[in-house]
Amino acid sequence: MVMATALIDSFAPLEFTNNHLLYKETLDRFIEQQNNHGGNIGLPSKEELIGDALRERVESVDHEFCAPGDEDTFFVADLGEVYRQHLRWKLNLPRVKPFYAVKCNPDPKVLQLLSSLGTGFDCASKAEIEQVLGMGVDPARIIYAQPCKTNSYVRYVASHGVRQMTFDNADELRKIARLFPEAELYLRILTDDSSSLCRLSQKFGASLDSTNNLLDLASRLGLNVVGVSFHVGSGASDPLAFLKAVRDAHHVFQQGAACGFDMKTLDVGGGFCSDASFEDMAGVLRSALDEYFPAHTGINIIAEPGRYYVSSAFTIACNVIARRTLEDPAAVNGAVSTSRESSYMIYINDGLYGNFSSIMFDHQHPVAKVLRADGRTIYGTAAAGAVPDGIEYSIWGPTCDGIDRITESIRFDAVLDVGDWLYFEDMGAYTKCSATKFNGFSDDHDVIYVCSELGAKALLGWL
Numbered sequence: 128m129v130m131a132t133a134l135i136d137s138f139a140p141l142e143f144t145n146n147h148l149l150y151k152e153t154l155d156r157f158i159e160q161q162n163n164h165g166g167n168i169g170l171p172s173k174e175e176l177i178g179d180a181l182r183e184r185v186e187s188v189d190h191e192f193c194a195p196g197d198e199d200t201f202f203v204a205d206l207g208e209v210y211r212q213h214l215r216w217k218l219n220l221p222r223v224k225p226f227y228a229v230k231c232n233p234d235p236k237v238l239q240l241l242s243s244l245g246t247g248f249d250c251a252s253k254a255e256i257e258q259v260l261g262m263g264v265d266p267a268r269i270i271y272a273q274p275c276k277t278n279s280y281v282r283y284v285a286s287h288g289v290r291q292m293t294f295d296n297a298d299e300l301r302k303i304a305r306l307f308p309e310a311e312l313y314l315r316i317l318t319d320d321s322s323s324l325c326r327l328s329q330k331f332g333a334s335l336d337s338t339n340n341l342l343d344l345a346s347r348l349g350l351n352v353v354g355v356s357f358h359v360g361s362g363a364s365d366p367l368a369f370l371k372a373v374r375d376a377h378h379v380f381q382q383g384a385a386c387g388f389d390m391k392t393l394d395v396g397g398g399f400c401s402d403a404s405f406e407d408m409a410g411v412l413r414s415a416l417d418e419y420f421p422a423h424t425g426i427n428i429i430a431e432p433g434r435y436y437v438s439s440a441f442t443i444a445c446n447v448i449a450r451r452t453l454e455d456p457a458a459v460n461g462a463v464s465t466s467r468e469s470s471y472m473i474y475i476n477d478g479l480y481g482n483f484s485s486i487m488f489d490h491q492h493p494v495a496k497v498l499r500a501d502g503r504t505i506y507g508t509a510a511a512g513a514v515p516d517g518i519e520y521s522i523w524g525p526t527c528d529g530i531d532r533i534t535e536s537i538r539f540d541a542v543l544d545v546g547d548w549l550y551f552e553d554m555g556a557y558t559k560c561s562a563t564k565f566n567g568f569s570d571d572h573d574v575i576y577v578c579s580e581l582g583a584k585a586l587l588g589w590l
């Protein structure tokens with residue numbers, strides 16, 4: 128339990144301040160692990176655990192005899208990865224309390240772990256709020272971060288004690304004044320999201336020339352504005368977007384004070400990626416916060432990271448359900464064909480209408496690797512990856528729609544056929560949650576959980 132308690136936020140029953148030495152030890156261990164390229168002393172690595180789980184499942188399925196759906200797509204989720212991301216967050220943004228964006232992946236085990244770690248939750252709908260409250264989370268740990276809310280949902284949160292919510296326009300203020308005047312409001316401001324994968328500011332955010340009027344209206348309506356929020360766009364790549372947004376938020380804090388509001392919290396939203404850009408992003412944000420909202424002002428800083436926490440934790444395995452051979456023209460003209468001269472269209476049992484919805488909605492480019500071919504499971508080996516001079520494949524989803532294509536062209540050494548398996552890493556963000564049942568395919572696939580961190584296992588009660 129030791130390792131786990133060290134990472135718990137002050138929301139949790141065990142106070143972080145009582146564990147500062149353990150926290151430091153854990154961070155030191157984390158840095159050592161990073162320097163050693165991972166490796167979790169005494170536990171199998173993330174790759175070993177995921178590889179074993181994938182192998183066990185796919186080797187248990189015989190596509191010639193299995194029942195319908197036995198060969199369905201499935202995920203393997205390493206909750207240790209979510210835990211490490213939390214540690215990395217604490218290391219880089221110690222002043223910023225994360226409120227995980229549930230929309231990104233409402234997986235119950237992910238939420239359970241994050242709840243144990245003491246994060247808050249950013250929810251966008253009644254169902255998300257219900258799910259989080261259903262875990263026994265204190266309503267004070269939830270922000271209803273949707274500037275344009277459904278009336279009945281506002282009444283729902285009012286009766287369930289969820290007070291924090293965002294707004295960005297005058298109509299919404301009047302709605303809240305009517306339905307929930309005691310709400311704690313965050314004024315969401317517009318950002319420069321031009322460097323992000325998914326732009327949000329076309330839809331949400333008050334421009335700086337409207338914020339004064341909005342604060343004035345909130346004051347006249349007798350509402351309680353407690354802070355400012357922003358989102359620099361999901362999958363942001365320009366750290367300076369955070370600097371500008373923090374500066375703008377500071378300006379709006381001053382406007383709020385002039386209107387008589389005692390603003391106490393800045394919400395810096397999401398947009399963080401899990402790759403190496405995180406450290407750059409966090410560095411710029413940290414400095415901006417220290418300049419505009421220094422610790423001595425006592426302003427609380429929260430954030431709404433989604434993708435950052437889960438993207439790299441989920442791997443998906445998909446079955447090859449059909450193959451179409453595109454013969455080499457020379458072979459058609461009578462020459463002897465070898466498989467290397469042909470190319471193939473392969474059809475797998477998941478696609479753009481399923482867990483690969485991230486290609487459409489989240490501008491992602493999932494990369495296929497070979498999990499099982501020719502009777503051998505080859506996860507994590509060099510042979511699993513693409514090669515420049517291998518056999519060419521295009522990879523298609525199972526629906527009747529022509530846009531349902533995952534990969535236009537990729538080359539593998541392996542000759543893939545029906546019953547073989549592919550896997551795709553980094554499939555945790557905006558995948559399962561936006562899958563549909565189009566053409567009657569399932570949108571609810573198994574998740575096999577593994578855990579490469581002892582601390583996370585302790586928190587999950589797996590020890």
Ligand SMILES: Cc1ncc(COP(=O)(O)O)c(C=O)c1O
Nearest residue numbers: 228361362397398431432433434
């Ligand atoms: C209001 C809000 N907060 C947080 C997020 C999570 O963003 P990300 O996954 O980029 O961290 C989103 C994503 O759309 C959002 O709209």
